[in-house]
Amino acid sequence: MRFKRSVDTGQPRAPHWLKGLAYGGLVFLHFPILMIVIYAFNTEESAFSFPIKGWTLRWFAEAAARQDVLDAVWLSLKVAACATVLAMILGTMAAAALYRRVFFGKDAITMMLIIPIALPGIITGIALLAAFKMLGLEPNFWTIVIGHATFCVVMVYNNVVARFRRIPHSLVEASMDLGADGFMTFRRVVLPQIATALLAGGILAFALSFDELIVTTFTAGHEKTLPIWLLNQLTRPRDAPVTNVVAMLIMLITTVPILLAYYLTKGTESVAGSSK
Amino acid sequence: MTFAVEFTQVSRIFGQTRAVDNVSVQVREGEFFSMLGPSGSGKTTSLRLIAGFEQPSTGSIRIFGQEAAGVPPYERDVNTVFQDYALFPHMNIRDNVAYGLMVKGIGKTERERKAEEALEMVALPGYGDRKPGQLSGGQRQRVALARALVNQPRVLLLDEPLGALDLKLREQMQVELKTLHRKLGITFIYVTHDQGEALSMSDRVAVFNNGRIEQVDAPKLLYTRPKTTFVADFVGTANVITGALAERITGQTQPFSIRPEHISFATTGELPADRLGVAGEVADVQYHGATSRVEVQVEQKLFAVMVANQDADDHALPVIGSQVQLSWPVSAMVMLQAG
Amino acid sequence: MSTLSMRQHGVLRSFSNLLYRRSNLYLLLLLVPPLLWFGVVYLGSLFALLGQSFYTFDDFTMSVLPEFTLANYKNLFEIANADIVLRTFFMAVAVTIASIFLAFPMAYYMARYASGVEKGFFYVAVMLPMWASYIVKAYGWTVILAKGGIVYWVIDRLGLTQGLEAFLALPYVGGNTLSTSHIGRFMVFTYIWLPFMILPIQAALERVPPSLLQASADLGARPAQTFRNVLLPLAIPGVIAGSIFTFSLTLGDYIIPQLIGPSGLFIGTMVYTMQGSIGNIPMAAAFTVVPIVLIGIYLNLAKRLGAFDAL
Numbered sequence: 001m002r003f004k005r006s007v008d009t010g011q012p013r014a015p016h017w018l019k020g021l022a023y024g025g026l027v028f029l030h031f032p033i034l035m036i037v038i039y040a041f042n043t044e045e046s047a048f049s050f051p052i053k054g055w056t057l058r059w060f061a062e063a064a065a066r067q068d069v070l071d072a073v074w075l076s077l078k079v080a081a082c083a084t085v086l087a088m089i090l091g092t093m094a095a096a097a098l099y100r101r102v103f104f105g106k107d108a109i110t111m112m113l114i115i116p117i118a119l120p121g122i123i124t125g126i127a128l129l130a131a132f133k134m135l136g137l138e139p140n141f142w143t144i145v146i147g148h149a150t151f152c153v154v155m156v157y158n159n160v161v162a163r164f165r166r167i168p169h170s171l172v173e174a175s176m177d178l179g180a181d182g183f184m185t186f187r188r189v190v191l192p193q194i195a196t197a198l199l200a201g202g203i204l205a206f207a208l209s210f211d212e213l214i215v216t217t218f219t220a221g222h223e224k225t226l227p228i229w230l231l232n233q234l235t236r237p238r239d240a241p242v243t244n245v246v247a248m249l250i251m252l253i254t255t256v257p258i259l260l261a262y263y264l265t266k267g268t269e270s271v272a273g274s275s276k
Numbered sequence: 277m278t279f280a281v282e283f284t285q286v287s288r289i290f291g292q293t294r295a296v297d298n299v300s301v302q303v304r305e306g307e308f309f310s311m312l313g314p315s316g317s318g319k320t321t322s323l324r325l326i327a328g329f330e331q332p333s334t335g336s337i338r339i340f341g342q343e344a345a346g347v348p349p350y351e352r353d354v355n356t357v358f359q360d361y362a363l364f365p366h367m368n369i370r371d372n373v374a375y376g377l378m379v380k381g382i383g384k385t386e387r388e389r390k391a392e393e394a395l396e397m398v399a400l401p402g403y404g405d406r407k408p409g410q411l412s413g414g415q416r417q418r419v420a421l422a423r424a425l426v427n428q429p430r431v432l433l434l435d436e437p438l439g440a441l442d443l444k445l446r447e448q449m450q451v452e453l454k455t456l457h458r459k460l461g462i463t464f465i466y467v468t469h470d471q472g473e474a475l476s477m478s479d480r481v482a483v484f485n486n487g488r489i490e491q492v493d494a495p496k497l498l499y500t501r502p503k504t505t506f507v508a509d510f511v512g513t514a515n516v517i518t519g520a521l522a523e524r525i526t527g528q529t530q531p532f533s534i535r536p537e538h539i540s541f542a543t544t545g546e547l548p549a550d551r552l553g554v555a556g557e558v559a560d561v562q563y564h565g566a567t568s569r570v571e572v573q574v575e576q577k578l579f580a581v582m583v584a585n586q587d588a589d590d591h592a593l594p595v596i597g598s599q600v601q602l603s604w605p606v607s608a609m610v611m612l613q614a615g
Numbered sequence: 616m617s618t619l620s621m622r623q624h625g626v627l628r629s630f631s632n633l634l635y636r637r638s639n640l641y642l643l644l645l646l647v648p649p650l651l652w653f654g655v656v657y658l659g660s661l662f663a664l665l666g667q668s669f670y671t672f673d674d675f676t677m678s679v680l681p682e683f684t685l686a687n688y689k690n691l692f693e694i695a696n697a698d699i700v701l702r703t704f705f706m707a708v709a710v711t712i713a714s715i716f717l718a719f720p721m722a723y724y725m726a727r728y729a730s731g732v733e734k735g736f737f738y739v740a741v742m743l744p745m746w747a748s749y750i751v752k753a754y755g756w757t758v759i760l761a762k763g764g765i766v767y768w769v770i771d772r773l774g775l776t777q778g779l780e781a782f783l784a785l786p787y788v789g790g791n792t793l794s795t796s797h798i799g800r801f802m803v804f805t806y807i808w809l810p811f812m813i814l815p816i817q818a819a820l821e822r823v824p825p826s827l828l829q830a831s832a833d834l835g836a837r838p839a840q841t842f843r844n845v846l847l848p849l850a851i852p853g854v855i856a857g858s859i860f861t862f863s864l865t866l867g868d869y870i871i872p873q874l875i876g877p878s879g880l881f882i883g884t885m886v887y888t889m890q891g892s893i894g895n896i897p898m899a900a901a902f903t904v905v906p907i908v909l910i911g912i913y914l915n916l917a918k919r920l921g922a923f924d925a926l
Contacts, residue, residue, distance in 0.1 A: 014728035022724035025717060026737070029744040029809065032755030035765065039758055048758045050765040090649045097645035109646070112653045118859070119910075120867015122883050123661070123903045130667050130896055131660035150657050153649065170362035173329050176349040177356045178376035178427065181631035182641075188379070192366045204746075211748040213870060217887070227750045234754060234874060247755070250748040258746040262739060348635035 033251060040248040045241055059241040069246055072229035079141070079225060080209040083148035087205045090149070091156025092198060099164035116151040124151065125218030132219070139221025147219040148212060152205035159201035159265065163194045200261040207257040211250065226250055278341040280305045280431050280463040281326055286335035287487075288321050295321040297487035298335070303431075303465060305340075308457050310466045310474040313484030314510070319467045322484070323433050326465065327356050340430065350379075354431040355424035359439055361416045363408035369395070369419055370404030376427040394422035397456075414445045421456075431463045438473070450477055471511050475499065483507050505612045508533035515539070515579050516612070525554050531612045536569065536582035538608035541594060542601045553603030554579075558594045568593055572600060668900035679896055687901035696885075700905055703882040707865035707909075710804040711812075714861045715854055717805065718812035722853070725813075726820035741817075745810030753874050756803045760794035760875065767793070790877045800876030807871070808864050812857035819853025820846065855917045862913060866906040882906060 014022075043054035063069050094113060098106060116124050128147050129139070137143060171193070175185040213227040220228060230250065233243040281303040288296040296318045303309045311319035324330040325337055328349035337344045339352060355376070363372050370391050371378075377387035388404075395401055398418035408416060417437060424432055434453075438446045454477050457464050468474050474481045475495040482492045483506070491503045502508035505516045518531040526532065547553050556574035565585070570593065572579040579602060583593065594600050634641040671682040690696055725737045744752070759765055770779050783789035783796055790796030823846060831841040869883025880888070882902055889899035 014724060018720055018724055021720035025721040026740050032752055032759060033747060035759055036751060036755045048761040049763040050768045090652055093645045094649040097642055101642060120863055120906055122867045122869055122886055126886060126890055126899055126903055127660035127664040131663045134663055168360055170358045170360055174358055174362035177327055179350045180379040181350050181628055182634055183627050183631055184379050189364055207746060213750045230750050247751045251751050254746055254748045255743050258743060346636050348632055
């Protein structure tokens with residue numbers, strides 16, 4: 001999204017009620033996030049009572065000492081890393097194939113890339129599970145990765161294809177004209193041009209994968225990714241303080257990359273956004 | 277004799293359109309050859325066929341006698357100056373210019389020295405550390421030129437390279453390109469839609485229309501002896517007379533052209549044997565400094581007449597609305613093929 | 616002297632030359648891996664699922680038999696199952712409508728009044744909660760709505776506890792506590808999918824050139840008339856795009872109904888239960904066809920009403 005100055009000609013300033021509604025909406029959007037942060041420092045052990053009685057960092061140490069937490073974090077990081085690498089390769093290939101040439105079936109292929117995020121996650125999840133069962137595959141680490149890569153590809157594809165469309169094709173021609181073959185041209189001209197978009201897409205894919213719950217519950221079997229761990233925790237009120245700390249951690253791991261991706265592609269195009 | 281570039285019955289078809297339609301042409305080694313025509317006439321596609329960005333649908337292209345079919349751009353000894361310059365935005369000027377040498381595997385010191393030499397040649401010494409974005413349009417154009425020439429191609433392709441520059445800069449670059457061409461002695465193939473540019477710079481010009489070449493000739497012949505109505509009309513200003521009006525004047529239906537500067541106003545109705553003419557009504561008179569242009573309505577045709585403005589003001593121009601008799605020497609007329 | 620003198624050799628170079636001569640091969644090589652992935656892994660799975668919805672589930676042996684049957688689809692229309700479908704559907708509709716009303720003023724302010732830094736701030740501030748972990752946001756709401764939590768505390772301080780009790784006693788809206796009430800679930804759904812409505816509307820409004828509004832004003836329209844006759848019709852595609860997200864995501868969700876709100880299954884929870892504890896994948900598959908069909912109908916309807924004409 002480019003930030004062109006909006007109406008500045010003869011348009012009155014925003015009415016107060018509208019400005020109030022807009023900022024009120026922002027407060028609404030951020031309020032639960034704020035609460036998660038506050039409760040992570042809460043001294044109390046069992047309840048969610050408000051106001052907070054006292055502040056402590058104790059639960060951070062406690063969470064860091066829990067093997068099940070560390071295992072879940074490690075698993076989620078591994079899954080997200082693998083899914084991201086796969087998505088970056090497949091997404092870039094699809095973008096390179098689809099951005100310029102017009103051919104039969106192109107729209108259908110583009111559509112197919114988008115379906116996994118347009119359909120409810122539960123459909124993707126159970127479809128993959130049904131297929132794995134038919135093939136006799138037991139859910140494991142790689143079945144999680146396959147599920148995640150499927151909906152992560154479109155994140156990379158959207159960002160990279162938008163960048164491809166902005167690169168004048170004459171740059172590629174100039175490189176070939178000056179003696180560089182296809183591979184050299186990709187390495188010296190195309191890759192540097194798409195690098196930030198590819199990185200932004202990769203970061204979004206990583207964040208999406210790290211946080212994904214709905215598809216994962218179907219494809220994970222007995223594996224516990226961090227969101228699944230958190231979901232299981234919700235039925236155990238006694239563990240609330242550790243849960244609160246981990247919740248804040250997940251929040252950080254999913255939001256910081258978004259800020260990064262936003263600044264990487266700022267002024268060039270929108271961070272193609274939609275998830276789940 | 278081998279030609280620098282030789283097209284034999286070349287066509288390039290995109291879907292339903294014949295962008296280049298059965299073109300045969302030879303470009304001689306060392307000449308400044310222009311491809312002139314309106315947009316969509318096939319001149320840029322022809323250039324891209326030489327560079328290797330497009331493949332001919334039918335026909336053969338030879339570059340210095342060797343068949344070019346299937347040879348990718350990076351294995352052709354031709355380099356291109358692009359219309360949008362196509363400088364790599366992520367590299368500084370030095371790396372841009374040295375790019376062709378780099379991909380050939382020439383060492384860093386050697387290629388940087390050559391790049392600096394090339395930048396000096398285009399009057400941009402010391403600009404190596406800047407980024408393309410920090411340069412003006414004219415400077416970027418020179419960098420694009422240096423980047424192509426540093427590879428010492430035997431043919432330099434220029435795709436409307438001056439199109440984006442303002443008039444003053446364009447005229448200056450025309451002179452510089454011409455000087456460069458003389459100095460280097462290599463073949464320049466220059467694509468333009470500006471007939472003035474093509475006439476003033478080229479050794480020979482090919483005039484494109486609808487994917488075909490209408491005429492290939494030296495600029496002077498193109499102007500004085502156009503072969504088709506299209507060429508007569510497109511190159512310079514001409515009164516191209518066709519059909520019934522042509523028959524009324526010459527007695528035959530073949531179209532002809534007469535340049536505005538060859539027409540004069542006659543007072544009497546009777547014409548000498550070596551002149552032809554027609555009567556009409558003055559529709560407009562435009563003052564152009566050294567000359568004036570008088571437009572005369574003859575039937576449906578508006579004749580342009582160029583009159584030199586004498587320093588003395590006694591030379592009377594006709595008045596709008598008055599009846600005049602136009603006449604011109606038969607020798608100045610050019611008979612045309614319908615184009 | 617060879618003019619095509621720059622010939623080099625090597626496997627990569629030969630390969631590059633081959634791709635130059637056969638540009639369709641180049642395209643094919645690029646497309647094969649993503650096509651294999653999506654065509655085989657993903658679409659294959661979807662069709663496998665669809666196929667299984669016609670399989671027979673044997674209630675006695677608790678196993679799936681590959682025998683064709685329409686029984687699963689017939690089962691969808693049983694009272695209990697139809698109830699689930701309707702409950703989910705009405706929630707999705709309510710969430711979508713609420714999202715439109717909450718999102719429009721924000722999107723309108725972002726597109727028409729915010730500029731420069733403020734616009735960047737709004738954009739990031741909407742995107743962050745959208746991307747922030749789904750499960751954590753849902754969890755955050757269980758904390759907020761919990762008895763003794765911040766909402767109960769504020770209401771208590773305002774002396775409105777009685778009012779809240781009365782409100783929660785209403786049928787179809789209330790529940791025992793806030794976190795087990797319909798209204799609580801509705802709020803969480805609306806919260807979670809709201810950014811998906813804001814951004815498309817904002818993008819649609821952003822595309823309206825200011826000159827159109829000036830032209831409308833110039834032709835004598837009052838601001839309210841300009842809004843209704845010019846801006847609103849042009850914003851509709853954005854609203855539709857956003858509502859596809861809120862509608863489809865609510866239809867398919869099965870985590871939030873588990874965490875917040877009264878008992879009573881949703882399509883998502885039903886699917887999950889069917890395949891999980893019972894292992895009745897055919898019935899689960901039949902249930903997943905419901906959201907697909909509903910979304911298909913919705914898209915078709917929107918298209919017929921000309922919602923995409925302004926695009």
